[in-house]
Amino acid sequence: MAKKDEFEPLIVAFCCNWCSYAGADLAGTSRLEYPTNVRIIRVMCSGRVDPIFVLEAFRLGADGVLLTGCHPGDCHYIDGNLKAEMRARYIRACLEEVGLEPERFRLEWVSASEGVRFAELIKEFTETIKRLGPSPLRRREHGGE
Amino acid sequence: MEENELRARLRAAREAFSSERVRWLLGRSRHVAEVGKLTPEEAKELITNILKEELERGRILSELKENGPLTVPELSERTGLPKQRLMWHLICMMKDGRVAIWGKKGDFYAFSAAKR
């Protein structure tokens, strides 16, 4: 149906300054194409991201939230990304309890040299969210159920 | 799920993740995982059980913050939680200093979010 085909997910991505943001930047300078649905928020470290940020993003209407950081062992602040990994478990458990699909949140490691990987990740995640459909908070806008 | 219900639950989740109990557990999770005597399954169960409880309490808190002092029957209508469970949560939150008895609304005692 026409209306449903028009669903363009709103995705918020928290990207750590040293690795994943640089990776996103590399994707840009390499002129790689990826969907424009993502809004990137640069943080100094994935460990800066409080679970509350993710929950607020969903509360304010995000269809999907991505958290990207350095590969384990490469964190500029030693173990910030490990903290992010621990928090991701709580976030997923919380989303399940609240009634949102846990697949709407993802944690991925992207290094500064992985421009291609970043673009692929965005493409893939956007597809996933398209399949899941709009967040229940935005269903009205999309002629929802 | 109904839009307003999800919004209320996400507000509750924000309260839950602001609670001392969750934040301490969250902050020390790596220590618990590495040094504590819990297996990964036990750790997951612990997180889920505590989140469940704190989400209910977060719901109560956010209702109180949004709607002012409320009685137990009023809270029961808004949150869908049974009254006795509400009483237990309220007493627990009184002990932590998150909630206080505000006064009476008619014949019923009303609770309010405590000022920090």
Added chain:
Amino acid sequence: MEPAVLVLGGGIAGIQAALDVAEQNVHVYLVERSPSIGGHMAMLDKTFPTLDCSLCILTPKMVDVARHPNVELLTYSEVIDLKRANPGFKVKVLKRARYVDESKCTGCGICTKHCPIEAPDEFNMGLSPRRAIYIPFPQAVPKVAVIDYERCIRCGLCQLACEAGAIDFKQKDQELELQVGAIIVATGFRQADVSALSEYGYGRYPNVITALELERLLNAAGPTAGELLRPSDGKAPKRIAFIQCVGSRDVRLNRPYCSRVCCMYAVKNAILIKEHHPEADVTIYFIDIRAYGKGFEEFVQRAEGEFGIKLVRGRVARLEEDSSTGDLWLAAEDVSSGKVVMERYDLVVLSAGLVPPEGSEALAKLLGLSTDGYGFFSGPNLKLNPVLAQDGIFICGCAAGPKDIPDSVAEASAAAMEAVNYLREVGLL
């Protein structure tokens, strides 16, 4: 054989006995099963008939006994074996592991804030939470945290938080061997289990509570900061009924005796409710009002005259809950009018009787003590020597039968005197 006395039980009777023996320059072991001394008196709000604040008069004695140079306090401990040594006794005491080092713990309580596990607080009759690591109550003696090992998940968060490094999961139970010349049994009582009386619906109807639960609700340090909220929905109860002799003077339950204190504590509780809520309608349904002690009769008169508390002579047949409101319908006979009354109440308080504490039977066997058929300890000549149980073993307080605080204290001092005399008799002093 040491010239020492073992006091079993750290309630007001045990504390008094220990103090009196210690003042005679005799060494005392005060063994208490729970993590803190204080007993039931520590849970009360005000005491009859003076309306003294219970903890205010108890805590000085708790501190005195803990600090006394002749007293060795063994809390979270139990007697597990006993042999006569002629003279005296050889006693094995199990000192249970708190998993907290008593010498390091400062009682700051930070550990309790970090523990993620909640459990019903026994001190508040299960009406409020405590954590798996907890300090029994703010005035606890010793003020040392204890870990409820069954609920503890060994997450280690308390250990991380403790700045004194007092948490020790490797701690083990200890067995101590004591030599004592005499024993004073002051093991107290337990509130009768009133769920057995199905006609009152305790356990099924949330707004039917026991006297001790009311005591904690009224207490400013209790679950609701002293506000009387009824358990089902937080309503401020306007009409409250007390039912007397629940679990006492009851042949069905094999408890035909009178528990002695319930008439007075019910009147006291009724007065406390009226002091908080003068507009409340409070009625006590009784068989008799037993106001036998000093100031008791005047106290009851004051309750009726000054506070407007209604006293109705008549047994309550049953309680029925109106499930939509949680209110209770009470059916009773009013002996004065000869009619059966059906009244609606917001909250009903059962004045539960006093029964021997858990483990009394086993303790009686271990010590070779006789009991009175209801589990209270007895002796060869209760009329002229109410505190003598056996050669070298003395009883006092509610362990010997229900009684109020002044009587418990008096018996404790008597038992202390006899214990010290006994030590002289057998040549230990």
